[in-house]
Amino acid sequence: MKEIKVAIFDLTDCEGCELQFLALREELAAKGKDFQLANWRLLSNGASTGPFDITFIEGSPITDDDVVAVKKARAASKTIVALGSCATFGGLQAALPESRRALNIQKVYGEKYKATSRSPKNISYYIDVDINLPGCPIDKNELERLLAAVTSGKKYKEIKYPVCLECKARNNTCLFLEDGFCLGPITKGGCGAICPTNGLRCYGCFGPVEGANIEAMENVAGKYTDKKYLKDNLELYFKNAEEYKDYITKRK
Ligand code: SF4
Ligand code: SF4
Ligand code: SF4
Incomplete structure (x- = not known):
């Protein structure tokens, strides 16, 4: 180096x-x-x-x-x-x-x-x-x-895939199939899906992945948990992320 x-x-x-x-x-x-x-x-x-x-x-x-x-x-x-x-x-x-x-x-x-x-x-x-x-x-x-x-003077390429990709690569059973919900589909990868691999849902600590469809996540995850709990989970890390702020502004 x-x-x-x-x-x-x-x-x-x-x-x-x-x-x-x-x-x-x-x-x-x-x-x-x-x-x-x-x-x-x-x-x-x-x-x-x-x-x-x-x-x-x-x-x-x-x-x-x-x-x-x-x-x-x-x-x-x-x-x-x-x-x-x-x-x-x-x-x-x-x-x-x-x-x-x-x-x-x-x-x-x-x-x-x-x-x-x-x-x-x-x-x-x-x-x-x-x-x-x-x-x-x-x-x-x-x-x-x-x-x-x-x-080495190269451009660092940010990860543009969600946690789900890493989770599937580890052959985990999806928590949505076990009556749970998980923020993996809208969360940026890079952690190796450490939480779902250990039986815990992803709570979004890497922030939103590029192109995250937060509306779809709310619709799907809303079937597994109440809206207030889901909002609290989303705002744990997403609150100041531009993607989330844009979504909230458009929804108003
Ligand atoms: S458990 Fe979570 S991270 Fe894994 S595939 Fe399902 S939604 Fe994606
Ligand atoms: S909460 Fe953080 S460390 Fe855990 S799976 Fe999600 S992004 Fe990875
Ligand atoms: S609380 Fe802040 S400093 Fe501590 S591990 Fe999380 S991101 Fe890093």
Whole structure:
């Protein structure tokens, strides 16, 4: 792997995607491959302010300082990757309705507390993002494919097939045949269909696949569960995704 300068920044998140990064780095190091980490708080590796060849940003910006940090990262980087579903879609923290957020803040900090945090948003709400790498957490193999493409000067090709394709390749019995429902048909692949393979439905953590037919999913899945539960499931990760927002706007 060509020597490239990599930076990893994290905002509001659980750091699970960075742990995948760490695991990949250890695997690559064992094979004698490595990359120069110019800035990674988690490992206390360097504190360079750039320039960087590729910068990964994990989490969603929720403070003014976070927004300044992502703008600085953009200015210092050739390529920006939104790392994980928090960065790509705002993540689980974006799923909470705004009215509930204000209420929860009051419950935790008291009525007099004046919150200064912003609503969690995707990184591309604030800056141009070159590559979105969704997943909660991201898939390590997909991260390796991305790094290999970027370091060899090739274009990284985003996955354009749904989880179902990987699920069928693993010979799983479809949960729809077992009176369950599953968001696999409208969710971007890349995780190897890990949830259905282990008997759990896909809850959409990689976000919508290109061309996702959300209306058809609502119609079909609506036969297996109630509408409110289905909506809550869809909005867990899809809420800030353009495909979902477009669908909701058209439906109004
Ligand atoms: S996308 Fe999921 S695993 Fe990654 S940082 Fe956010 S909450 Fe954690
Ligand atoms: S279990 Fe889910 S991911 Fe697997 S084929 Fe059925 S709908 Fe698709
Ligand atoms: S099966 Fe669905 S919920 Fe599970 S990891 Fe893959 S995309 Fe995420």
